Amino acid sequence: MVETALAYSQDQADAHARIAGALQASGIDLAAGQLTAPRAGRDGVMAVVGKAGSGKTLLLAALVREMEAAGVELVSGDYEGRRRKDRRTLAVLAPTNKAASVLRARGVPATTIHRILYTPVYDPEYEKIAEWLAGNGDRPEIADLSEEALDRAWAFYQTNKSVPGALAAAGLRGSDFITGWKRREEPLDVGFVDESSMLDDRQFEDLKEIFPNLLLFGDPAQLAPVNQSGKMVFDDLGAPAKLELHRVHRQDADNPILDLAHALSDPDLEFHDFEAMIEQTARRDDRVRWTGRVEVDLMARSPVLVWRNATRIRLINAFRAVHDAPETALLTGEPLICDGIELPLKHRKKRLDLEARGLIKGAQVIYLGPGKKPGFSRLHVIGAEDPRVSAASIVKIEKPDEAEPFIPFAAGMGATFLHGAAVTIHKAQGSQWRDVQVFAPDIYAAARMGRSEAGQPLWKRLAYVAITRAEERLHWVVRNRLSKPTGPLRVDDLPAKPVPLELEAEA
DSSP states (O other): OHHHHHTSOHHHHHHHHHHHHHHHHTTEETTTTEEOOOOTTOOEEEEEEEOTTSSHHHHHHHHHHHHHHTTOEEOOSSOOOOOOTTOOEEEEEESSHHHHHHHHHTTOOEEEHHHHHEEEEEOHHHHHHHHHHTTSSOOOOOTTSOHHHHHHHHHHHHHHOOHHHHHHHTTOOHHHHEEEEEEOOSOOSEEEESSGGGOOHHHHHHHHHHOSEEEEEEOTTSOOOTTTTTOOTTTTOOTTTEEEEOOOOGGGTTOHHHHHHHHTTOTTOOHHHHHHHHHHHHHHOTTEEEESSBOHHHHTTSOEEESOHHHHHHHHHHHHHHTTOOTTSOOTTOEEEEEEEEOOGGGHHHHHHHHHTTOOTTOEEEEEEEOSSTTEEEEEETTOSSOEEEEEEEEEBOOTTOSSOBOSOBOSSEEEEEEOSEEEHHHHTTOOEEEEEEEHHHHHHHHHHTOEETTEEHHHHHHHHHHTTEEEEEEEEOSSOBOOOSSOOOOTTSOOOSSOOOOOOOO
């Protein structure tokens, strides 16, 4: 505890102490590294809130390490070991694949909220491998797998902690070892939820049914879900349950993007003052760029962030035009955004298969080409642990001043997609990209309208969310112009697992 506390600011140390006390009351003693049975009446919800750079993720990661060291079992969305009477469990969750992948890149084994609501059903033979990998059984003997294949599975799991990925490394496909999905019936102990500002009331209630102890990590300066009337689920928590982090940590103190984000809290700051700050910062720091055009090469991997749908549609059509994309087909490498899955109730299992593989509403994907069946697409799901999937697809490309989207091709039913070269700032929440382009004329339009959300000028919330999506470099675009591409769209830079898994949803 002393070693961990030395790395904390005072507000982090106070929050850690409060959280550790709540966990101890529920039978998880971080200081002693001991576990006891859950205590009745010790359930509850707590929240850690703070703006970008205040150290929420650092605190979350440290708590995960301490709980694992105390013997708490980490539960992921891809496999859950056999239940033991004395076990205590923790799941680390995020609302989107991209947000979960940001945590995984920092060494935190996170999964999506959707994946924890449903659990995979494994074939009994291959479940023996999963139990062995998770440390709950001896090395099995499987008739169809060689010792070398098991060695590959073991080596993969030691690095990635992904059971499906390990089984794929052994030469198996998803349809070999996952026979179906079922709604979670048994509760877990503790849930950590990152990016909880994105939660709506229904998701919050679902999580409280599963986790008697829930810890939310959220940014109160972000945009609330569109159906929440400007409120976030942690807003109504009382002071003892809501822990606030204020300090921007030393490692982030020289980050000009965070400096700009925190400047937005000044109530006297006007839009023209903020733009002047961005222009001045861009003159002295390459991590902020003041530009008169949208860089089309960046749009293939990180969408331009806009406020208005009309702007989004114009930019998407401009992107396709400069790449000479035909109206009747998609080019390999075009970015898409999943807009949901349209399948009848009788195909519920196929829906769960696709959602479990990452095709949930808001997921960013890259088109890899047509599938083996008419109407199917091969896709790369950004941020998913097993990113390659083939699915029946309905692709909608919206046109300026046209009420109905153009559909270059479609299956009868399946996963629906919008183009992903530009997205609204609302939909970008929970995601981060190395380079982020923010379309400043849209922010200015919001400022001129004078709208507010939860007592804060809307333009400031939009600007805050947009610029904090940038991991390394912010591009502030001040003109409605588009550059020419330096080359054709590509897919050779996309990572893939050793054996890509395919789940084809029958229409």
